[in-house]
Amino acid sequence: MTTTLGNAPLTAFFFEEPLSSLLESLSLYLHVPFCHTRCYYCDFNTYAGLLSLREPYVRALLTEIELAAEMAQTATGGPRRVRTVYFGGGTPSLLSADQIQRLLAACRRVFVLDSEAEISLEANPGTLSSPHLQALRAAGVNRLSLGAQSFDPHLLKLLGRTHSPEDVAQAVRAARTAGFTSLNLDLMFGLPEQTMAQWRETLLGALELAPDHLSLYSLIVEEGTPFFHWVQEGRLVPADEDLCAEMYEYADALLQEAGYVNYEISNWARPGHECRHNLTYWLNLPYLGLGAGAHSCFGGRRFSNVREPRQYIRLLASRQRPEAESELLSREMQMAETAILALRTARGLSLLAFRERFGLDFWQFAGKRLQHVWEAGLLEYERENGGWLRLSKRGRLLGNEVFLCLLPDEN
Ligand code: SF4
Known part of the structure; x- marks a missing residue:
């Protein structure tokens, strides 16, 4: 679907x-x-x-x-x-x-x-x-x-x-x-x-x-x-x-x-x-950041360019890619980031889209981790259109508590 x-x-x-x-x-x-x-x-x-x-x-x-x-x-x-x-x-x-x-x-x-x-x-x-x-x-x-x-x-x-x-x-x-x-x-x-x-x-x-x-x-x-x-x-x-x-x-x-x-x-x-x-x-969709210090998220990687404009100009003068740092994003991290970023929006996270993107039910991924913020009333669930999860009014003031629960343990 x-x-x-x-x-x-x-x-x-x-x-x-x-x-x-x-x-x-x-x-x-x-x-x-x-x-x-x-x-x-x-x-x-x-x-x-x-x-x-x-x-x-x-x-x-x-x-x-x-x-x-x-x-x-x-x-x-x-x-x-x-x-x-x-x-x-x-x-x-x-x-x-x-x-x-x-x-x-x-x-x-x-x-x-x-x-x-x-x-x-x-x-x-x-x-x-x-x-x-x-x-x-x-x-x-x-x-x-x-x-x-x-x-x-x-x-x-x-x-x-x-x-x-x-x-x-x-x-x-x-x-x-x-x-x-x-x-x-x-x-x-x-x-x-x-x-x-x-x-x-x-x-x-x-x-x-x-x-x-x-x-x-x-x-x-x-x-x-x-x-x-x-x-x-x-x-x-x-x-x-x-x-x-x-x-x-x-x-x-x-x-x-x-x-x-x-x-x-x-x-x-x-x-x-x-x-x-x-x-x-x-929505955690792919983007390329071009220019000094710009950040990109593409192909399962997050990477950024050298920050200093003169160094940036020098590298490009010899057609070298100006990438300075790069991080491979684990599937866990991609799922967590997708949820965190979507929860910043008023509409929230589409659970249907999450399942389509990662082939995994959101609750299976995060149900346990979110239990205490759910019980504290920081989240709201809407059943329509395959299910949406969003921050409650109180949750918007304490969004970081919710976001921290979603990050993988090693972070
Ligand atoms: S220094 Fe430049 S980029 Fe920074 S806030 Fe002022 S106008 Fe914006």
């Missing part, structure tokens, strides 16, 4: 095609590791002061696209179909539209890119002009994700962001005029000094711009960042955990009232605007 993940009636956000065909397709992530300046909280693989490397880096990416297609073809015996392309960073909007167009043309040349493929690009609101947006749209980008983060000028400054709230509003207006019909805004909460009133203003500011999608992230103070040092030195006080939980609940209620569906723990969308690329990750 073939499972079509899209035919269950809960929401319309899953792909309307059979699981077997999804497993044979690919998503591509292209990493752009350049930023004008470094935000104080950021631990992404991105660099300030390397803008002169943009063109050599794009040429290296063009070579890696070819090498990746050869690898995918060897594994499957034919060109691999691509459903989504995502330019992430860093700040991909620091590349010219011509560079983006060349990268997309290379993807089309060596992969089979769906005519309706979702092609997303992350952009910093301060780096966009109307002509640039029009050229990006003409190059084939059809979804724009803006790192708005806050509509409070003081908090933006505290984060080390270089844009203003007005830059976000202008970028949204210009993107709409350029023909973007799918727009995301990233917002952050749980910031040092942030009050509930400021968070409310940020949410209202975002809603006024009527984005199609919102991603809300609570600040995590990562080691090695200026924020981390300032917290160590006592110069910065991290937000209170209870306040963070309140901010999340408040945002969820406000956004749902405004017609957005919370389809994944950190993501809300108007129906039909769920991010198909990110769904690739949450």
Whole structure:
């Protein structure tokens, strides 16, 4: 029996095609590791002061696209179909539209890119002009994700962001005029000094711009960042955990009232605007990450590239694959990851799809391990459409307890 993940009636956000065909397709992530300046909280693989490397880096990416297609073809015996392309960073909007167009043309040349493929690009609101947006749209980008983060000028400054709230509003207006019909805004909460009133203003500011999608992230103070040092030195006080939980609940209620569906723990969308690329990750489908430090999951392996852009460029100049680390995924691990990732979504895990994918009943795999979190009320089961398992309201706050139970013992 073939499972079509899209035919269950809960929401319309899953792909309307059979699981077997999804497993044979690919998503591509292209990493752009350049930023004008470094935000104080950021631990992404991105660099300030390397803008002169943009063109050599794009040429290296063009070579890696070819090498990746050869690898995918060897594994499957034919060109691999691509459903989504995502330019992430860093700040991909620091590349010219011509560079983006060349990268997309290379993807089309060596992969089979769906005519309706979702092609997303992350952009910093301060780096966009109307002509640039029009050229990006003409190059084939059809979804724009803006790192708005806050509509409070003081908090933006505290984060080390270089844009203003007005830059976000202008970028949204210009993107709409350029023909973007799918727009995301990233917002952050749980910031040092942030009050509930400021968070409310940020949410209202975002809603006024009527984005199609919102991603809300609570600040995590990562080691090695200026924020981390300032917290160590006592110069910065991290937000209170209870306040963070309140901010999340408040945002969820406000956004749902405004017609957005919370389809994944950190993501809300108007129906039909769920991010198909990110769904690739949450459904644990194959993807290739290209560029410095990018991660891939393909052919039963998880692997990642060298992180340093110059080293990446050097390797590709001699047509060497830039892979730095690789891990074989046991079947147990693949089953655990599939369940954990799906449980992050509002719809949850399709037990029918799990059985089709792994030839094993989910309860046989995880029944015993989940017993105590089940008894603690962290999970809900729905019988329809072959059975769905999802986190309960309480389970969403304690998701990590559920996820830990699912991991194989050796981990
Ligand atoms: S713009 Fe984004 S990627 Fe660049 S430094 Fe700031 S948070 Fe990091």
